[in-house]
Amino acid sequence: MPAVAHRGGGRRRTINEINMVPFIDVMLVLLIIFMATAPLITTGVVDLPSVGKAKQKPTSVIEIVIGTDEKLKLKRDGQTEASAVTLAQVASRVKSAQAGSDDTPVVISADRNVKYDSVVKVMDTLQRNGVQRVGLSVKQGS
Template identity: 70%
Template sequence: MPAVAQRGQRGRRSMNEINMVPFIDVMLVLLIIFMVTAPLITTGVVDLPSVGKSRQRPQKVVEIIVGSDEKLRLRVDQKEPEGAALGQLAARVKALQAGEAEVPVVISADKSVRYETVVRVMDTLQRAGVRRVGLSVKQAGG
């Protein structure tokens, strides 16, 4: 009887082993397929905007300044800024544009201001129908 028990254990032990040869064959075939098809895949081209100096400064610019305390101020053509509330912002910008939709609106936000505040200002202007809204940036190296 002990000989039969050993044979039974030996048979079970060989059944527990995994045959790796078919797995390796499949992996090598997949590797070859990916190596052949990888150069044929075209990558999408993204045309990123560049920040450069404008050729000519517009005649009139409405600037919305978002301070580090997240308070809003309006400035027109480098004059002294005036305080503004978010609820009144769209109406005041429209009045400053005086019916000229091509007058650009620039948002100048402090570096420490939360992104959400700037997006809220942009959303308010967009809902009011202000077309030309941009963000002010500092030139690199300047």
């Protein structure tokens, strides 16, 4: 009697598993392709609008200056008012400086280091109180 008996009469049994070798080969090829093409892809470039010169300078301008300390000052035609203005007062002071002429433009000038949030708060306060022509002051050129 033989010590070892074969079951199934010598037939090979089928394996019900996924062969991972071709899958890994394909993934490595894709990885190499992506690594080679990644430096060639251009990054998203934002094309910002440039500032041109106005056709005609307005006759009178109200300017709100936001300093580096975030204190507000009001200028009417280049003449600075003596006292500082708070955010709560800015709309009423601008309205009185406009003297009923809603066409008088209001320009917000802020130092480069002032938080964007401060500029937006001033702009929002003016627009909520009915000031129509509000703009931002920029330096010409680069």
